[in-house]
Amino acid sequence: xxxxxxxxxxxxxxxxxxxxxxxxxxxxxxxxxxxxxxxxxxxxxxxxxxxxxxxxxxxxxxxxxxxxxxxxxxxxxxxxxxxxxxxxxxxxxxxxxxxxxxxxxxxxx
Amino acid sequence: xxxxxxxxxxxxxxxxxxxxxxxxxxxxxxxxxxxxxxxxxxxxxxxxxxxxxxxxxxxxxxxxxxxxxxxxxxxxxxxxxxxxxxxxxxxxxxxxxxxxxxxxxxxxxxxxxxxxxxxxxxxxxxxxxxxxxxxxxxxxxxxxxxxxxxxxxxxxxxxxxxxxxxxxxxxxxxxxxxxxxxxxxxxxxxxxxxxxxxxxxxxxxxxxxxxxxxxxxxxxxxxxxxxxxxxxxxxxxxxxxxxxxxxx
Numbered sequence: 490x491x492x493x494x495x496x497x498x499x500x501x502x503x504x505x506x507x508x509x510x511x512x513x514x515x516x517x518x519x520x521x522x523x524x525x526x527x528x529x530x531x532x533x534x535x536x537x538x539x540x541x542x543x544x545x546x547x548x549x550x551x552x553x554x555x556x557x558x559x560x561x562x563x564x565x566x567x568x569x570x571x572x573x574x575x576x577x578x579x580x581x582x583x584x585x586x587x588x589x590x591x592x593x594x595x596x597x598x
Numbered sequence: 599x600x601x602x603x604x605x606x607x608x609x610x611x612x613x614x615x616x617x618x619x620x621x622x623x624x625x626x627x628x629x630x631x632x633x634x635x636x637x638x639x640x641x642x643x644x645x646x647x648x649x650x651x652x653x654x655x656x657x658x659x660x661x662x663x664x665x666x667x668x669x670x671x672x673x674x675x676x677x678x679x680x681x682x683x684x685x686x687x688x689x690x691x692x693x694x695x696x697x698x699x700x701x702x703x704x705x706x707x708x709x710x711x712x713x714x715x716x717x718x719x720x721x722x723x724x725x726x727x728x729x730x731x732x733x734x735x736x737x738x739x740x741x742x743x744x745x746x747x748x749x750x751x752x753x754x755x756x757x758x759x760x761x762x763x764x765x766x767x768x769x770x771x772x773x774x775x776x777x778x779x780x781x782x783x784x785x786x787x788x789x790x791x792x793x794x795x796x797x798x799x800x801x802x803x804x805x806x807x808x809x810x811x812x813x814x815x816x817x818x819x820x821x822x823x824x825x826x827x828x829x830x831x832x833x834x835x836x837x838x839x840x841x842x843x844x845x846x
Contacts, residue, residue: 497814499719506713514706521698528675528845529690540846547841551834558709558830568620572630579641583648590649598655 513557520546629824633831636793640835643789644842647782654776666756672775674844680747694844697740698836701794704733705833708801712826715819720808723822727805730829734798741791748783783843790839793832800825 527542556562561569620627654671657664664676675690682693707729714722751766756773758764764773772780804813804825813819 497718497720499714499722500717502713502717502719502722507710510706510709510713514702517702518699521695521702524841524845525691525695543841543845547837550837554705554830554834554837558705558833559827565619565621568622568627568630571620572634575634576637579638579645582641582645586645586649587652590653593653597653 509557513553517550517553520550623820625820625824626827629827633827636831637835640789640838643782643786644838647786647842650778650782654778666774668759668776670775672779674846677748677774678744678844682743686753691844693740693744694840697737697744698840700733700737700740701833701836704730704737705830707733708826708829712819712823715813715822718814718819720811720814723808723813723819724805727801727808727822731798731801731805734794734801734829738791738794738798741787741794745784745787748780786839786843790832790835793835797825797829797832801829 524543524546527539527546531539561572622630651671655669657670657673661673661676664673666672666676678694679688679690680693681687681689707726711723711726711730714726749766749768751764751773755763755765758771758773764771766773767780767783769777769781769784771777774780804821807813807821808819813821
């Protein structure tokens with residue numbers, strides 16, 4: 490049975506839920522803003538330190554997007570780990586290829 | 599049948615069927631699995647970029663003295679320092695920052711569309727979906743400008759190793775640095791841009807279905823959630839591209 494269209498009444502919005510969405514948006518905006526400050530204001534001799542700040546901030550943003558916007562933090566824990574655990578293979582790829590790149594660099598220069 | 603092994607039929611067992619261990623629908627799970635594979639593809643792109651970058655020498659001097667050369671890898675903020683209508687003004691990373699904000703905002707409107715869908719609020723879904731689509735189109739337009747600026751090059755161009763002056767970039771040669779720099783720019787932002795494009799197409803399809811009442815007759819707005827997962831993923835990838843291609 491298809492529901493009668495006229496019988497569907499939208500429920501009123503839940504203010505607290507919508508506030509959480511905007512709160513996450515504000516956090517993402519602030520972190521991106523901070524990245525700019527770090528990129529353009531910190532003195533140059535901090536470049537290695539800068540890279541780790543950028544990577545840390547990226548993972549903060551990724552955590553909010555995946556956890557809140559994609560709702561993964563509120564799904565079943567089994568589902569969450571099924572999605573998250575395979576990404577460790579990326580770490581292996583990073584390690585393998587960067588060791589390779591180091592060898593190529595040393596062979597050329 | 600006294601000797602046969604009797605299988606205990608336990609309604610609560612995971613293996614008897616009829617239970618949902620993940621409490622998620624088939625379509626949503628498949629979207630997640632697709633997104634994992636897509637995440638691997640983008641990881642491979644970005645890691646390959648990192649590897650090729652670090653097999654080239656870096657620029658040694660101070661950032662202010664930087665000039666384009668094919669000998670070392672360029673500093674991204676010196677390459678991406680232009681903005682539309684502000685010719686000749688140095689605005690490092692400003693335009694790409696605006697693009698990032700646009701994409702994050704369109705992700706926010708997508709969550710609001712999903713939230714409206716949970717409440718069976720058709721008008722709300724339509725409103726927020728159309729804002730999401732506008733955000734996506736705005737992002738793609740910005741990217742089109744950035745590509746055309748990158749391809750056209752700067753006023754002065756730069757001197758190649760053979761002494762000739764070259765302006766802009768193509769897949770074989772570019773004024774900014776080693777040939778691979780432009781190749782990676784085109785492949786990584788191009789692959790992401792194509793994801794944005796297909797995301798807009800899918801969003802429009804779902805927007806249309808919501809508008810004509812297909813989703814309402816179905817009794818739920820789960821399609822909005824599924825396309826939302828894809829759209830957030832596109833935003834997520836951009837967060838990584840922004841860091842690893844533009845900032846570092």
